Amino acid sequence: xxxxxxxxxxxxxxxxxxxxxxxxxxxxxxxxxxxxxxxxxxxxxxxxxxxxxxxxxxxxxxxxxxxxxxxxxxxxxxxxxxxxxxxxxxxxxxxxxxxxxxxx
Numbered sequence: 001x002x003x004x005x006x007x008x009x010x011x012x013x014x015x016x017x018x019x020x021x022x023x024x025x026x027x028x029x030x031x032x033x034x035x036x037x038x039x040x041x042x043x044x045x046x047x048x049x050x051x052x053x054x055x056x057x058x059x060x061x062x063x064x065x066x067x068x069x070x071x072x073x074x075x076x077x078x079x080x081x082x083x084x085x086x087x088x089x090x091x092x093x094x095x096x097x098x099x100x101x102x103x104x
Contacts, residue, residue, distance in 0.1 A: 017081040035059035
C-alpha cells in the first residue's frame with residue numbers, strides 16, 4: 001500500500017519544524033515557570049523564604065526529566081522533522097554535487 005499524502009516540500013517541512021520547535025520550547029519554559037511558582041507558593045505556605053533564583057534552578061532541574069515524559073509526542077515529532085529536513089538537505093547537496101560534476 002502506498003501513502004496518498006504528498007511529500008512535504010522543503011520549506012513546508014522547515015516551517016513545521018520551526019513551529020513545533022517553538023511550541024516545544026514554550027511548553028518546556030512554561031513547565032519551568034509552573035514548577036517555580038509551585039516551589040515559591042509551597043515555601044510561603046510552610047513559612048520558608050526561598051529566593052526566586054533558587055526556585056528557578058530547582059524548577060529547571062525538575063522540569064528536565066518531567067518534560068521528557070509530558071511532552072514526548074511533541075519531542076518525537078520534532079526529532080522526526082529534524083531528520084526529514086536533514087535528509088532533504090543531504091539529497092539537495094548530493095544533487096548539486098552531481099550537477100557540478102556534470103552527471104545530470
